[in-house]
Amino acid sequence: MAAIPNLNLILEALSLNPKLHGGTARRKRAAAIHFADKKAPEIQENQPLPEVTKRRLAVGLASIAVFGSSGIGKSLAEDNGFWLTGPLPIPTVTSDIRNKETGTRSFVKNQMYIANIGTKGSMYRLNKCAFDLMALGDLIGSDAWSYVLRYLRIKATFMYFDFDKVISTAEANEKQPLTDLANRLFDNIEELEDAVKKRNLSLTESRYEGTLVLLQEVMSKWPKILNTSFEVKSMK
Known part of the structure; x- marks a missing residue:
């Protein structure tokens, strides 16, 4: 088990809870995280990190930042009444304006969302x-x-x-x-x-x-x- 030194400040910044909808933000005490790697050598206190370890650490922290906050974005989207939660509806016509031979019109883009205004x-x-x-x-x-x-x-x-x-x-x-x-x-x-x-x-x-x-x-x-x-x- 290799302990990564001086990580508390980074993890403390990531663990801050944002203040949403009038709630009170709380700061939690950050705990040291240990990354297990059977192939990695033991890293002593205050020893410079190898380049490979630095890259792995950066990827790990990026994953924490992205996936740790993804729940907030999802909840806000679900609460917004203007968002479409399903696939775009395909509009249809009931009037006699189609091409008589093809049954549609060649220029029609069905992937477009046509708002009913x-x-x-x-x-x-x-x-x-x-x-x-x-x-x-x-x-x-x-x-x-x-x-x-x-x-x-x-x-x-x-x-x-x-x-x-x-x-x-x-x-x-x-x-x-x-x-x-x-x-x-x-x-x-x-x-x-x-x-x-x-x-x-x-x-x-x-x-x-x-x-x-x-x-x-x-x-x-x-x-x-x-x-x-x-x-x-x-x-x-």
């Missing part, structure tokens, strides 16, 4: 995403194909599920016009996505021009929503 919030987010995609043209032709593709898919995914939310809660006479607009937009975005993947500049510019027209039409549906201030929790 209500119908009014979905209208707001639709306009914001349309506005953002209207600025995407500045990157076309600037050798940023990968970024254009990722950005297009992310924004289009939000618009896909937000359109479904808006259509499902719309009045009966508004459902079909909104469905037609959504399908024209998403058909065009799929064509634009295909052109971007091929890195065909002339084809991408041509299809992006058609996308701009549809994005402007989306924004004209709710022209005042972008200037409206409201809280997410009050959306209905």
